[in-house]
Amino acid sequence: MRVASTPIAPGGVAYLECGMCGAAYGDAEQPWRTSPCCGKPLLARYELGPLRGRFTPAALSGREPTLWRYAEVLPVRDPAHRICLGEGMTPLLETHRLAHELGLERVWLKDEGQNPTGSFKARGLAVAVARAKELGMAAVALPSAGNAGSAAAAYAAAAGLEAHVAVPADTPRPILAEMRALGAELQLVDGLITDAGTAIAAGVEAHGWFDVSTLKEPYRLEGKKTMAYELVEQLGRVPDVLVYPTGGGTGLVGMWKAFDELEELGWIGGERPRMIAVQGTGCAPIVRAWERGDESAEPWPDAHTCAAGLRVPSAIGDFLVLDAIRGSGGAAVAVTDREMLDAVATIGRTSGVFAAPEGGATAAAVAHLLERELLRADEEVVLFITGSGLKYT
Numbered sequence: 189m190r191v192a193s194t195p196i197a198p199g200g201v202a203y204l205e206c207g208m209c210g211a212a213y214g215d216a217e218q219p220w221r222t223s224p225c226c227g228k229p230l231l232a233r234y235e236l237g238p239l240r241g242r243f244t245p246a247a248l249s250g251r252e253p254t255l256w257r258y259a260e261v262l263p264v265r266d267p268a269h270r271i272c273l274g275e276g277m278t279p280l281l282e283t284h285r286l287a288h289e290l291g292l293e294r295v296w297l298k299d300e301g302q303n304p305t306g307s308f309k310a311r312g313l314a315v316a317v318a319r320a321k322e323l324g325m326a327a328v329a330l331p332s333a334g335n336a337g338s339a340a341a342a343y344a345a346a347a348g349l350e351a352h353v354a355v356p357a358d359t360p361r362p363i364l365a366e367m368r369a370l371g372a373e374l375q376l377v378d379g380l381i382t383d384a385g386t387a388i389a390a391g392v393e394a395h396g397w398f399d400v401s402t403l404k405e406p407y408r409l410e411g412k413k414t415m416a417y418e419l420v421e422q423l424g425r426v427p428d429v430l431v432y433p434t435g436g437g438t439g440l441v442g443m444w445k446a447f448d449e450l451e452e453l454g455w456i457g458g459e460r461p462r463m464i465a466v467q468g469t470g471c472a473p474i475v476r477a478w479e480r481g482d483e484s485a486e487p488w489p490d491a492h493t494c495a496a497g498l499r500v501p502s503a504i505g506d507f508l509v510l511d512a513i514r515g516s517g518g519a520a521v522a523v524t525d526r527e528m529l530d531a532v533a534t535i536g537r538t539s540g541v542f543a544a545p546e547g548g549a550t551a552a553a554v555a556h557l558l559e560r561e562l563l564r565a566d567e568e569v570v571l572f573i574t575g576s577g578l579k580y581t
Contacts, residue, residue, distance in 0.1 A: 202234055239261075317343035317400070321349060328350070329352035431553055440465060468528070471499050488502070495528060527548075
């Protein structure tokens with residue numbers, strides 16, 4: 189286990205803000221969950237003004253290649269609690285052959301499958317578990333479609349905390365084996381991630397576990413936002429379009445939050461990428477809400493898709509996902525399971541990256557986006573490969 193080098197200024201949250209109404213809560217050293225005012229996600233806010241001109245990409249030179257290189261804008265105050273298994277600074281790969289196959293001029297793959305436990309979930313859980321330990325918690329708990337459970341188990345093990353995870357009984361077998369090997373107390377639930385959430389809520393109430401469910405505490409989002417910091421650091425600019433597979437939506441919401449922080453820090457100006465959310469046709473509540481012009485997404489009945497991470501029928505942060513899509517001039521599209529799996533093969537043979545179906549969904553979405561004139565062939569596009577295909581073997 190490694191920790192990052194000394195930052196320019198200590199990390200830590202200045203205050204927490206309700207994502208719905210903007211109410212501020214100043215005592216960030218309490219184990220907050222959702223906002224007391226609206227029962228909605230809380231967002232961590234920082235004093236960024238003093239960092240402007242000091243916390244710059246140039247200042248990161250020589251730091252370890254992990255997400256903790258951005259410690260100044262992360263919530264963990266004590267460096268001793270910055271649990272690190274090597275998460276973050278994943279490859280950003282330019283893929284000329286894939287671009288040609290998709291009918292685009294410039295395509296990058298952000299290969300999150302190279303994170304610990306094989307998915308982008310490592311980012312959020314590294315920060316959430318570290319913060320839970322800093323706040324004095326002894327156990328963390330969450331429902332999961334699979335990969336978040338693996339990441340929670342890994343970082344809890346590294347931190348010396350208990351991990352309690354509930355997942356659908358049909359979660360891919362390699363992921364179940366991974367969670368058990370990492371020491372999680374695992375509960376299999378007949379149903380969906382929402383049913384697993386009910387089981388975890390009962391345990392949280394009965395045992396006082398720290399709930400690190402998606403957007404039910406403020407800190408997983410902070411780990412996910414580091415993908416945007418990395419993109420700007422790696423590219424030296426803001427790309428035109430980000431195409432992101434969306435279940436609970438924390439990655440997309442976190443990056444949208446990060447671009448505002450990056451502007452305040454002086455890394456970028458007012459430019460923003462268009463945020464494209466991709467879901468499966470068998471579970472597309474965000475797509476339906478975006479197409480209807482709704483401010484929130486109704487739960488999706490009979491949710492089904494081969495991409496476990498996209499089988500999220502109801503997301504607590506739905507309004508934040510929709511805000512990010514609309515605020516960026518983006519879009520939301522759905523693709524079939526067959527299209528996802530075909531795209532996994534296309535990505536593999538043209539780039540050398542073995543993507544999980546969720547990552548395949550981003551490449552599959554391109555044809556729909558071009559056809560509907562939601563994307564131009566000459567735009568610079570980043571496709572997020574949120575997990576390794578090995579998790580499904």
